[in-house]
Amino acid sequence: MKNFDLAIVGAGPIGLFAADFAHLHGLNTIIFDSLNEVGGQPNLLYPFKQISDIPVFESITGSDLIKNLHNNIKNKVTIKTNHRVEKIDKNPEGFNIDDSYQVKTIIIATGTGSFKPKKFPLKATETINKRINYYIKDPALFKNQTVGIFGGGDSALDWAIELSKYANIKLIHRRKEFRGLESSVQKLKNLHNVEILTPYLPKSIESNSDQLTINLKEVGGDKILTQNFNQIIVAYGFRADNRLVKKWGIDLIGSHIIVNQEMKTNIDGIYAIGDAIDYPGRVPVIGLGFGEAQIAITAIMRQLFPEKTLTIHSTSI
Ligand SMILES: Cc1cc2nc3c(=O)[nH]c(=O)nc-3n(C[C@H](O)[C@H](O)[C@H](O)COP(=O)(O)OP(=O)(O)OC[C@H]3O[C@@H](n4cnc5c(N)ncnc54)[C@H](O)[C@@H]3O)c2cc1C
Structure with a gap:
């Protein structure tokens, strides 16, 4: 059994950024994606499109955005592609994933679900x-x-x-x-x-x-x-399937996960971010998902290390 502080389910842009931010905070992290490569929607659906609303970049293609996010976590985070997370079981130490990984916390970043082309x-x-x-x-x-x-x-x-x-x-x-x-x-x-x-x-x-x-x-x-x-x-589009999330006992509104202000789901220790979630006023854009990743990781640090005074700024970590 392999042990981690955090498992991220879904390696779209938001999951990838969350993995980077988790590593920055010293969390031993594993990230899963059901596809044979990371990147989610920008990589699959619009790799050549110029995205003009990512902070810092005047514009960047979907494919370059994903390359940068991926490069930032290589050799720092365990990346498991071709692994669709099917089973999450709660236990006293946290969660068991697919009978193979023991983790203390989980972030769900499954977007609109696992993709299959029509x-x-x-x-x-x-x-x-x-x-x-x-x-x-x-x-x-x-x-x-x-x-x-x-x-x-x-x-x-x-x-x-x-x-x-x-x-x-x-x-x-x-x-x-x-x-x-x-x-x-x-x-x-x-x-x-x-x-x-x-x-x-x-x-x-x-x-x-x-x-x-x-x-x-x-x-x-x-x-x-x-x-x-x-x-x-x-190019007939993709079918997305988020039904699994329901099987894990997570509360949904429509097909989206319900979270509180700290990105916590109804299950203690499981957080959710990105297009997988919804709340009043949310818009499905990447910049917002990056912010949600920072909120979730900060909450996880507080959960796992309640005795620590949390360092908030990367310049001080
Ligand atoms: C044509 C188009 C243009 C867009 N243009 C912009 C834009 O200009 N600017 C902008 O900010 N946003 C844009 N968006 C929206 C943006 O792409 C999404 O908001 C963003 O991709 C959400 O990221 P995510 O990581 O939450 O989910 P996704 O990108 O959907 O990634 C989720 C990942 O989770 C994986 N997954 C799902 N279930 C499982 C499972 N059980 N186990 C393992 N892995 C799993 C999937 O395979 C996928 O890789 C656009 C979207 C589209 C379709």
């Missing part, structure tokens, strides 16, 4: 699946290829704009109107290497040597378009 709706063989992408880490890998992007929201439009710097793009959506920003749609319409195919849905798929052939069926009509792609990107 799948491409056609049956695919292993060969076909190799050309279907749900996350993009390096757009340069698509250089000089023909890429089909399926979806009509901001993510689909963002991927199309970013990848058009490297590849020929065909953007396929089931409606004539896109859900994402109109300015992005206009930008795409002006790019010579972007073709917008609406209103179409994928009907059948097969693979031939180095490409996929997909038949697209017109929505509300009979037209069939046969298109070839080297790769496709599915």
Whole structure:
């Protein structure tokens, strides 16, 4: 059994910052994420977008923000990716997590829950699946290829704009109107290497040597378009699941965790921060979550070391 002062469940931006702040205060900390990499929403949903409301940075991409937060905790905090926390059992020393970790306190930073991409709706063989992408880490890998992007929201439009710097793009959506920003749609319409195919849905798929052939069926009509792609990107969104939190005995309001002013949940020793929580006036932004992390860690220090006079400022730690 491995022992820690603090376990953080969820390595999105808020969990990562909480881990850094916990380390600064000398807490022996472990952080879990169910995915195979850290970073939560900025890493998965908008890595290339410029974020302009993070304190100190004039603007920073989602991916660079996560790189910085991750670098700050490497070799200081135990990071467990590919580990979805399933079970939390209370005991006299604190909590047991998944029968493998004994911790004194817990911070839940699960955001909107563990993510799973909504799948491409056609049956695919292993060969076909190799050309279907749900996350993009390096757009340069698509250089000089023909890429089909399926979806009509901001993510689909963002991927199309970013990848058009490297590849020929065909953007396929089931409606004539896109859900994402109109300015992005206009930008795409002006790019010579972007073709917008609406209103179409994928009907059948097969693979031939180095490409996929997909038949697209017109929505509300009979037209069939046969298109070839080297790769496709599915941007139909993600399903998030926060049901586990309920199983741990934590009180929710709707799908969000209820906390007090110190970020404590109804269970003594379990705190929650970031998009996982809600209270009157809360807005789901990163800067606010960073502040909640500081409140929670300060409360945890007071809980674990009631005899100590707490050092508040990092300049004095
Ligand atoms: C398109 C878009 C643009 C945005 N733009 C901005 C912006 O400009 N500025 C801004 O401030 N905010 C922005 N946001 C909001 C911001 O991304 C969120 O507020 C922020 O990501 C919340 O961080 P979090 O760490 O609380 O949760 P998340 O980022 O959701 O991370 C939660 C993590 O917990 C993990 N997890 C969940 N359940 C478990 C489990 N049981 N075990 C282990 N791990 C688990 C998940 O895999 C995930 O990695 C934007 C959001 C979107 C979708």
